[in-house]
Amino acid sequence: MSKKKEKTAAGVRESTRQLMGISGIKDYCLQTAHGELVFFHIKPTNLSTLSEASINARIYALVTVLKGLAEIEMLCLNSRENFEDNKRNIRARMEQEDNPAIRKLLEQDQTHLDRIQVQMATAREFLIIIRLKDEKETELFQYLSRIEKSLKDQGFVVKRADETGIKRLLAVYFEQNVTTERFEDFDGERWIILGE
Numbered sequence: 001m002s003k004k005k006e007k008t009a010a011g012v013r014e015s016t017r018q019l020m021g022i023s024g025i026k027d028y029c030l031q032t033a034h035g036e037l038v039f040f041h042i043k044p045t046n047l048s049t050l051s052e053a054s055i056n057a058r059i060y061a062l063v064t065v066l067k068g069l070a071e072i073e074m075l076c077l078n079s080r081e082n083f084e085d086n087k088r089n090i091r092a093r094m095e096q097e098d099n100p101a102i103r104k105l106l107e108q109d110q111t112h113l114d115r116i117q118v119q120m121a122t123a124r125e126f127l128i129i130i131r132l133k134d135e136k137e138t139e140l141f142q143y144l145s146r147i148e149k150s151l152k153d154q155g156f157v158v159k160r161a162d163e164t165g166i167k168r169l170l171a172v173y174f175e176q177n178v179t180t181e182r183f184e185d186f187d188g189e190r191w192i193i194l195g196e
Contacts, residue, residue: 020170027163028144029132030170036132038144039075039169043157044126061154065128068150073129077172083113125172128158 024031029038047055066072090110097103128151135143144160151158161169 022170025163025166028141028160030166034131038130038132039161039166040128040130040148040151041159041161041165042126042128042151044124058155061156065151065154065156069130069147071131071133073131075127075129077125077127077169083117087113125169127161127169 021032021034022030023033026036029036045058047058050058087110090106090113094103094106094110097106128147130144130147132140148158148160159165
């Protein structure tokens, strides 16, 4: 068997989660080989509407949170659809098209996608990530509640991600999918009818 076929056969046996380095998803965390990750969604503040003093206060609040939690990590995601492939296909199609009416429709499609992308350009998600190491199960939720309270005490609007939120986060991170309402644990799960 050639190396390419061996590699393909080995790749087929790996699940999507294995390829992403995820061993499981719990109601409160993402399990990886490098620890369990807990995600806190932070609602962004529109800084363009704040005074300079208010912006400095927000920065100071964030610094205070960062000083108090050594194990904190941060993540910023574009929470929007990516239209670059669609726009590239429309441009290629316009170059091939001889019919002026269809070419005009393609131009309108491209303009429409440009407008949507500009409107969604500010759709960002900000997350604080806590990497759990050796926390005891009995103290875990008190620890997470303390972190959430600390963030709220500094004026941040925060919510800990549950299992559905973590799946949505992965969909946004890996494929910029922000439109799915329900995430399946297995492909085709919604089509299985039990008891028949």
